[in-house]
Amino acid sequence: MTLTEKILARGAGRSQVTAGENVWVNADILLTHDVCGPGSIGVFKREFGEQAKVWDPKKIVIIPDHYIFTADRLSNRNVDILREFAKEQQLPYFYDVIDDPQGSWKFDVGRGQLKRQYGSRYQGVCHAALPRLGHARPGEILFGTDSHTCMAGAFGEFASGIGNTDAGFILGTGKLLVKIPETMRFYLEGELPPGVMAKDVILWVIGDIGFDGATYRAMQWEGPGASSLGMDDRMTITNMAIEAGAKNGVFPADQKTFAYVDERTGLNGTQRDYQPVELDKDQDFVFDKVYDLSTLEPTVAMHPNPGNRALAKELEKVSLDRAYIGSCTGGKTSDFVAFAEVVRGKKVRIETYGVPATSDVVEELKNTKWEDQSVWEVLVDAGVMMTENASCAACLGGPSDTFGRLNAPLTCISATNRNFPGRMGSKESKVYLASPYTVAASALTGHVTDPREFLS
C-alpha cells in the first residue's frame, strides 16, 4: 500500500484498503478557523442540538487567522463566535486573538496595520501554526475546514481539506466517510541548486501535470531529493497539493520529521506519542515520475491559475505594480530570510508587503541578527512594509481594508499559493506566483526577475 492507503487503513481499523473504496475513518485532529469555524459550529448545533458536546475536546484545534485585522464587523464577530464555542465546550486548543476569555475582539483602526494588536495566545495562519504548536504527528489523520490543510502531509500524515457540513459531522462523531485516493508518486533526485527553492519544485510539477492533474488523488513525495529537503520546504510543497486538485500530499516521515515533531509536541503539552507509517516495497501508483531537483530553475505561475507555468527568466518583460510575501506557503521564517538575502542593502522599486505567517515568525525575524541588524530591520530598510499582525491577510483578498489587498487592477508578484482571478482582491488584478527569492528580485527591479543574478 502507499503511505496514504496505509494511514487511512489504520484509521478505518482495517489491515488493507484499495484506491476507490469508501471507508469510515476516525479523525485524530479537526482544525478550523474564523471563516469556516462559525458555520461548522452552526451545522454541529443544528444537527446534534444546542446542548450537544463535541466528540473529543482535545482533538479540536481552532486557530483564527483569516480576517482578523480588519474593521469589518462580521469578521470581528466571527472570532467571538469561536471564543463562545471554545468556552462552552472547554476546548484547550483555541488560540484566541485576545487574552480575555470574557472579552470581544475589535480591531483598532486608529493603531494602524503594522503594530501588533493581538494577545499572548494568538498564532496566525493555521497551517503554519499547527505543526509549530505540536498538533502535527506522523501517521495521523487530520481534517481541516480549509483547502490548504494538506500542508501537514509534510509530517507524514494524511491531511485534507473539508467543508463545514463534514466538519460539523466530525465535531459530533469524530468520523468521516472518505474515498481512498489513487496515489501519484513524485520521486525526487538531486539537490536544489542556488537560487531555486521548494516553491519552484511545486510550481514546476503543477505546470507539468496541470492544475487539475491530481484531482481526487494523493501526491506522494519520495527519494533522496525529498529527504534532502527541510521541514519548511516540505510544507511549501504539500501546501500546494490542492493547487493541482489533490486530496492530500505526503512525505514519508524521517529523522528530520521526528526531531521537529518531538520538539514541538514537548513545548505545547500536546500528545507526544505517534506511530509513523513506513514505505512499503510494493506500492501501486497511478502516476510515477522522477524529477531531478538540480535541473530546476526559478519558476513562475502566471495569471490566472497555478498551473500556468513559465520560467522567471522568460518573463522579464512583465512589469509589476506590487510584490507580496506571506501566507502559509510563503510566510515562514525561512521564506523571509531568503527574501532578505536578496534585498539586503538594496531598495525595492515597487510597493512591497510582508505578512509573517505566525507570531513566532515575527519574533524569529526580530531575533535573528545579521551583524548589527535583525532580519526584520533588513527587510524594513529595504522598503518592505512589514506588519507584525500575522494572518492570511491579502493572500485571499478579504475585506477591503485588509493589509496588502489588491483593491485596484494591479499586477502583483506573490509568494502565496493561488492566483485565480480576483484571489487577492480586485477581479481585474493579475497575480504571478513565485518563490520568495524571485518575488524579492522582482521587487527590486519592478519586473519579473530571475533571482540568481542577485545571489552570486
Add this chain to the structure above:
Amino acid sequence: MAKRLTSSIFVVSDNIDTDQIIPAHFLTLVPTIPDEYEKLGSHAMAGLPDELYPTSFIPENQMKTAYRIIVAGKNFGCGSSREHAPIALGAAGVEAVIAESYARIFFRNSVATGELYPYESAQRLIDRCKTGDTATIDFDSDTLELNGEVFPLKPMGDVRPVVEAGGLFNYARKTGMIPG
C-alpha cells in the same frame, strides 16, 4: 424533487474557481444564520470577470437568479474548500450544475449540503449552448435536452440519494448511520 427540471441556463467556461463563485470578502457571512445564507445567495457568481460574462447571474438589487441550471466546462469549483460556494449557488436558486468535471471538494460539499445536483456531462456542452437557452434535465433517464438535442449525463450513483435526502445528515439519519 421533480424528476424533470426545466430552466434557462447560465453557461460558464473551464476552471471556474470558488473565488469566482463566491468572492472571499463575502466569507464573513455565516451560512447557518438564515439571513446571512440569503445574502450569500445574492452574491453568487459575483467574482466572474465582467468582460467575459456581460450577463449578470443575479440582476441588480435582487436576491435570486433566474438560472436554476448552470452548464460549465472542466474543473468546476476548483480552489478553496469553502462550503459557501455550493451554498451560495443553492441559496440563489440553482438546483443543478452540469459540468465536464469537478474539483473534489466542491463536488463533495455539494453532496454533503444537498444544495445542488452535481451532474457530469458525457461530452463538452459549453460550445453548444449560450446563457439564456432553455434546457431540461430528466433525472430518470440522466439526460439533458438542450436546443433540440438530447445529451447523456453521467449517473450520479451513490451520491444522488444523499442530495435527494437533503444532504449528509438527512441521509445518515434516514439510513440509520446516525441516530434519528
